[in-house]
Amino acid sequence: MIQAGDTAFVMISAALVLLMTPGLALFYGGMVRRKNVLGTIMQSFVMISLVSIEWVYLGYSMCFGPDAGGGFIGTLAWSGLAGVGAAPNPDYAPTIPHAVFMIYQCMFAVITPALITGAFAERVRFSSFVVFSLLWTVLVYNPVCHWVWGNGGWLKEMGVMDFAGGLVVHLTCGAAALASVMIIGSRRDHGRRQFFPHDLPMTLLGTGLLWFGWFGFNAGSALAADGVAGSAFVATHLGGMAGMAMWTVMEWLYQGKPTTLGAASGAVAGLATITPAAGFVGPNAAVVIGLAAGLCCYWAVVLKSKLHFDDSLDVVGIHGLGGLLGTLMAGLFASKQVNPAGADGLFFGNPAQLGIQALGIAIVGAYAFIVSYAILKAVNATMGLRLTPDQEGVGLDVAEHNEAAYGE
């Protein structure tokens, strides 16, 4: 039975989530050097096209289609959106057209590979990157999405909770980011000189667009304009707020001055960390989760610098760790009083949920890391992932796209 309010809300949420990908492009684009800004933006932007095509013919059916057995992958019964129309799908969202659920989920599939690009910014060939992203979407995103969110998915059946993508989006991209830096290596001159962000206002604009879109990402995941959507909306804002506050405080204490990039990083860390818990936890838990995100992700990024690990824009330390931390904390703070369709966490009398969450993290993290590693190895052996030193020196914009961002 279609409800007009729910349908309108989820369609608007889908548009909000789409906007996150250009927002992410600006967030990343501002942090790289001026010669790489277009190439960096393009890596996120092109996913809107590439993954949406994949979604129609493979992705949606593999993620949400009828289970092929064992809860590991969906069949291709819905390829080309066969049977995905105006009639609702009662398994997923009984009050909105099935096509609206499909396009809403498409936006999640689009942004996830775009998130990985921050790890290997400023040094990867565009053609190899496109091939990697397509393979990654099919071999990593689609199976994991089916396990956690698909009807009959094995992790879903096990009771693993992921409200809006702590595992499906943030942990998968974080694991892939870790593998990519291990295989691709550091940027030339990394450790010998500093790489400064070329346009922090661009990064802050991107942060604003991400935050705005995140309401669609998390509140929209309720798939109805109801009480759960409302509490997820509130939790999302409080998570981002607390993440920003904590990171800013840490920076002020340990580095002498609060910075805009720190505030933006803290906000994104808080938002990523609240994502898996957003629809299951109350407002005070959301504040605690956001504070924990600001604290842990700040130290993760500091540690990265000490290890000389060139995850250029901190995908592992912010998204990977955020997804992991939030998924775990959902197992502490989840409450059926907030969401009767969820579960209780350890603080609400159900310690078993924490173990289930930890198992989900271990399985998804390991799978995403191993398969990403294998895909990267294969693409590197056949096409080569890195630009030549000269191309890297000239920058992605001219070397890969024949464009310059800033004219005379």
Next chain:
Amino acid sequence: MKKIEIITRPYKTEDVKQALTAIGVKGMTAGEVKGFGRQRGHKEIYRGAEYQVDFVPKVKIEVVVSDEMAPKVVKAAREAALTGEVGDGKIFIIPVDDVVRIRTGETGDDAI
């Protein structure tokens, strides 16, 4: 005294800088420049229209050293900047009349 101007590929900047400091060069001036020699420029395309851009981005490093240091600087800079491909750049050696350190008023080799 000599002024050595080294025009090099941007990605070689750090190599040249380290090679020069390793032989005792105390200071240098560096900046991004654009120019062309035998290396062709690149194409830029906007909405299907193709533009030839003749100027290639390079980095210019300038150091002023004593006469006996000059050949060592040239040798170290060339070795660090060499790839063997067209576009490796140029090194110019220019005589310098005098140098003045603004803070103290020292001149000549003392001011380098």
